[in-house]
Amino acid sequence: MPVQYTSILDEHRAVRTKAGIFDISHMGQFFVSGPGCAAWLNRLLTNNVEHLAPGHGQYTLMLNDQGGIIDDLIVYRSGEADFFLVVNASMVEEDFFWMAAHQDPDIVLRNESALWAGMAVQGPQASALFAATCPDLPLPPPKGYATTAAGAIVSRTGYTGEDGFEWFCPAAAGPAAWNQFIAAGATPCGLGARDTLRLEMCYPLNGNDLSPAHSPIEAGLGFFVDLDKPAFIGRDTLVRHKTAGTTVKLSAIQYTGTGAPPRAHYPVLADDGTVLGELSSGVLSPTLMTGIGMAYLPTRFSKLGTPLQIKVRERLFPATVVKKPFYKPQ
Amino acid sequence: MTVPADLRYSSSHEWLRLDGDIATVGITAHAQEALTDVVFVELPAPGSNVDAGDPTAVVESVKAASDIYAPVAGEVIDLNLEVETDPSLVNSDPYGNGWLFKLRVRNPAEVGELLDATAYRALIS
Structure with missing residues (x-):
């Protein structure tokens, strides 16, 4: 994804007033399955995956033993013992290494980041654009996702604060999907507008606003931490931060x-x-x-x-x- | 890309218009297009003395801050305060209302060492 296609200001305004599209193929996709994988993910992540019905996702954080943030990500539940995770591009290897190092024998963990293309269509006209492009598929509810007949995953998520969806498909199908959404009226947007849009919403960027030096409580992300579920990595620090303050x-x-x-x-x-x-x-x-x-x-x-x-x-x-x-x- | 024939150019994409010993300085159409939306301009202190190549002003887009260098040595004698209030003038009229500052040139011979329009056009093509 370039910093900009035309101008950050124009691209930003396209998303706030119409619809823009971002190439997010760089993001990572992990697939997790196996008996007990929900409990396993709950030990690795701050939010509670048991609150997810199949077809839904949640924002969550992965912490180190000291409660510092390794990564922020979205975990989607596709079945009782099937999940997929969308993680930050710069963290794919580190996240995977961390998860593999904590892997239980029954858990199957696959890094499919190289196999998937991804794009985010965002803006007040995104849902109309989706309906025009995919007339046979209802847009999932907020935080929900659906799978198309061709094997694409469409989730009602984003990083701009606007309504919209993210579309993940096998890499070979990426360019055609991208062109289809552009033809339907989405403005191509780059990293520059992605940054201005997410910062207006105070959505954190890992590596800038999130780092192993800070906990989710310090980052103001306590809403995505469930201290009532069984113990998870980093919990002790969060309990201390929550009770004594930061x-x-x-x-x-x-x-x-x-x-x-x-x-x-x-x-x-x-x-x-x-x-x-x-x-x-x-x-x-x-x-x-x-x-x-x-x-x-x-x-x-x-x-x-x-x-x-x-x-x-x-x-x-x-x-x-x-x-x-x-x-x-x- | 517009490269007026009557101006002189630096390889760092400033233009200079000489009138007597007074040089008006701005950034080229090529530079403003590369920067895209100019949202902030920081001008030098009036009366300051600069050498050729000194960072003398700052032009910022949403993307990045860019130093603007004095093409020749001189004393800053005038500033375009309009670009402080409306930085987009640098985009819309880079060779006109988007000028940045004026220098009283210390050594007019330095101006002759700058690129002419033909050489600058070759540089950016």
Whole structure:
């Protein structure tokens, strides 16, 4: 996927107002089956797969023994003892190695990342576009998925905050599917728009906003952690973070005026000039036309309305902690 | 791609228009197209002295921040404040209302060392 096909602003607006399509073939697909695999996945993941009926998926996290985040992913249940996982491209090998290292003898774990093409069609017109392209297949409900006669998997998921779907098919069938959705009116969109769209929603990006140095509680993802299910890897840290609180919190930060686009690693300062940390992500929001970003801030600086400054080269731009997300789709 | 014949060019895609000893500087149509949507421009401090090749302004798109270099040495004597309020002028009118700053040229001979339109067109083709 290129950074942009035409312009990040145009592609971003296409997704917010019509429909855009992203090539997500780089993402990884794992298939898990075998007796007891639900309980096994529940030991590896923070959310509870037992809450999934077949045909549904959930956002979840895989942690290391210290409760730090290895990856965030979506796990779909296809049967009582059949699941598939969609993981981040950069983490395919590490995720697979981690899972294989914890594998139970009865579990079958397959990495099929190289075999699948993937595309995400996103935007208020995505469902109409789907109906026009696949008239015989009802679009699954939010977080649900369905399998087509040709073996493609279509899930009602995405990374933009807009309605839409993700389409995974055998790699050889990818180009035809891509062209079909473009012909139906989807605008090709690149990594740049994917980043501005997801950040407006405060969806974290692994490697930027998520890392082994931070827990899901620090990242504000407690909703996707089930502390009531049987023990899972990293749980002890999460219990401690949940009961005692965390020293840092991934916070949403927005410029109070205009300024140079904030970017990852720019320093974040308190209003008295003390350096508090750095942006884990930052962009000029094409919807709000002002700077937005996220940073792990000391908890006492993470309260809504806390005045901050973002340092861009030698200049400081005033900013404040705001409520997540930055933008709610209509 | 527009490459006006009356301008001089740097290999880092700035253009320069000389009028007496005053040089107006901006970025080329080719540069603005590569940057795409310009959303922020940072101009130099008026009165500052720059050498040829010094990073003198910053032009930012959503994608990236790009340094703009002084094509020749001189003193910054004027700024286009309009591009601060409407950075898209750099995209829509790179050789006109999208100019960035003016220099009082220290050594006019330096201007002759810049690329002419033919050489610049060859560089970007």
